Amino acid sequence: EVQLVESGGGLVQPGRSLKLSCAASGFTFSNYYMAWVRQAPKKGLEWVATISTSGSRTYYPDSVKGRFTISRDNAKSSLYLQMNSLKSEDTATYYCARRGPSWYFDFWGPGTMVTVSS
Amino acid sequence: QITLTQQAESLWISPGERVSITCRASQSLLYTDGKHYLSWYQQRPGQTTKALIYHASVRTDGVPTRFIGSGSGTEFTLSIEHVQPEDFAIYYCLQTLKSPWTFGGGTKLELK
Numbered sequence: 001e002v003q004l005v006e007s008g009g010g011l012v013q014p015g016r017s018l019k020l021s022c023a024a025s026g027f028t029f030s031n032y033y034m035a036w037v038r039q040a041p042k043k044g045l046e047w048v049a050t051i052s053t054s055g056s057r058t059y060y061p062d063s064v065k066g067r068f069t070i071s072r073d074n075a076k077s078s079l080y081l082q083m084n085s086l087k088s089e090d091t092a093t094y095y096c097a098r099r100g101p102s103w104y105f106d107f108w109g110p111g112t113m114v115t116v117s118s
Numbered sequence: 119q120i121t122l123t124q125q126a127e128s129l130w131i132s133p134g135e136r137v138s139i140t141c142r143a144s145q146s147l148l149y150t151d152g153k154h155y156l157s158w159y160q161q162r163p164g165q166t167t168k169a170l171i172y173h174a175s176v177r178t179d180g181v182p183t184r185f186i187g188s189g190s191g192t193e194f195t196l197s198i199e200h201v202q203p204e205d206f207a208i209y210y211c212l213q214t215l216k217s218p219w220t221f222g223g224g225t226k227l228e229l230k
Contacts, residue, residue, distance in 0.1 A: 044210065044221055044222070044223050044224045045159075045167075045210055045212075045221040045224070046221065047212075047218060047219040047220070047221070050219075059217055060218075061217075061218035061219075062218070095167065097167075100169075100172070102172050102173060102176070103155055103172075103214040104157035104169055104172040104173075104212065104214060105157070105159070105167075105169060105212070106169050106172075106178065107166075107169075108166045108167040108168075108169075109166065110166050
């Protein structure tokens with residue numbers, strides 16, 4: 001059974017950093033692109049980052065480019081999101097998602113909440 | 119970037135009815151491989167987000183046949199036939215044709 005479990009969320013002050021983790025199990029992690037998607041309170045979904053199977057290629061929207069870094073450790077079946085220079089508008093639940101071979105998110109984690117506030 | 123518009127923020131329906139949720143893209147989602155890079159997702163409280171449809175019309179494993187994806191070019195529809203109580207949720211479309219990947223704003227199915 002595919003499982004994705006995020007951790008590392010919490011309350012952080014504006015301008016500070018936070019690193020999220022996602023533990024994957026139930027599939028061969030190194031064979032899949034992985035991604036982060038976020039959802040602000042009472043708002044819709046927003047794609048945040050995607051990483052290739054080896055980690056050599058990463059993709060971001062302009063809203064987080066230069067501040068967020070996605071990475072992975074295939075030996076540990078883990079995905080990460082380093083978030084720097086956090087802003088109040090980064091407040092959201094962050095979901096780890098697997099990108100299936102047909103270019104959609106076929107499995108999602110339950111999410112971890114990040115609150116950016118002073 | 120490609121904008122996806124889900125016109126209806128909410129739809130009120132009764133169990134057993136048929137409902138259609140639309141998603142309009144600002145440009146065609148058809149790729150040169152002949153496939154549309156449009157998928158649909160369901161969000162229910164307390165559950166992980168679930169993929170329902172990919173390539174506009176292909177149901178993911180285990181999704182009931184009452185969920186039907188259709189459309190082409192820039193207009194797409196998720197239809198649910200004989201809505202069940204567990205279908206009252208929020209539905210999102212997503213395009214993965216071009217970066218940045220973008221979601222529609224979501225449509226909430228509510229009990230009439």
